[in-house]
Amino acid sequence: MLTREVFERAQVRAAEALAQAHIVITPEERTNIEVADFGLNDLAHIGLEVVVYVNTDRCCAKELVMFPGQICPEHRHPPLDGKPGKEETFRCRAGEVYLYVPGEPVVTPKAVVPDARLAYFTVWHEVVLQPGEQYTLQPDTLHWFQAGPNGAIVSEFSTRSVDEADIFTDPEINRLPEVSD
Secondary structure (H helix, E strand, O other): OEEHHHHHHHHHHHHHHHHHOOOOOOHHHHHOOEEEOOOOOOOOOEOEEEEEEEEOOOOEEEEEEEOOOOEEEEEEOOOEOOEOOOOEEEEEEEEEEEEEEOOOOOOOOOOOOOHHHHHHOOOOEEEEEOOOOEEEEOOOOOEEEEEEEEEEEEEEEEOOOOHHHOEEOOOOOOOOOOEEO
């Protein structure tokens, strides 16, 4: 669970990163920056900050702000209500992001995963995204990603996003953030 202080500090830091990348958000979007620690209380290593522009029954657009070394843990977007899972395209806007998907594992990955969570990272085919590069994930594809040493901003374009339906490899993860005062 995040403390209110950690939550608000992360929102400020994410807004500053967006401004440095010349990505303009509205005051309402600034107020609504989601800070996800996945219930692990280790935001410095596992977490991300999210600005949702739109999320309808048909499409979704977000900015994913990741501080240096932050990881979005391994998960997939399963079929839901008789529809395929979420299809998503990640486009790196700033920094560098290491995306891991099924396929031939990389011999020396760029990502560094905390030892205590390493067992919950099972796909190691590495795709490195630099600003302007993108990658599309098909529905129900296991994946995870980590920001490089300078952090990263990733634009996500997808079909409808239902974060609470995501299936994580790590059974301790809670996708919906909880904040205590």
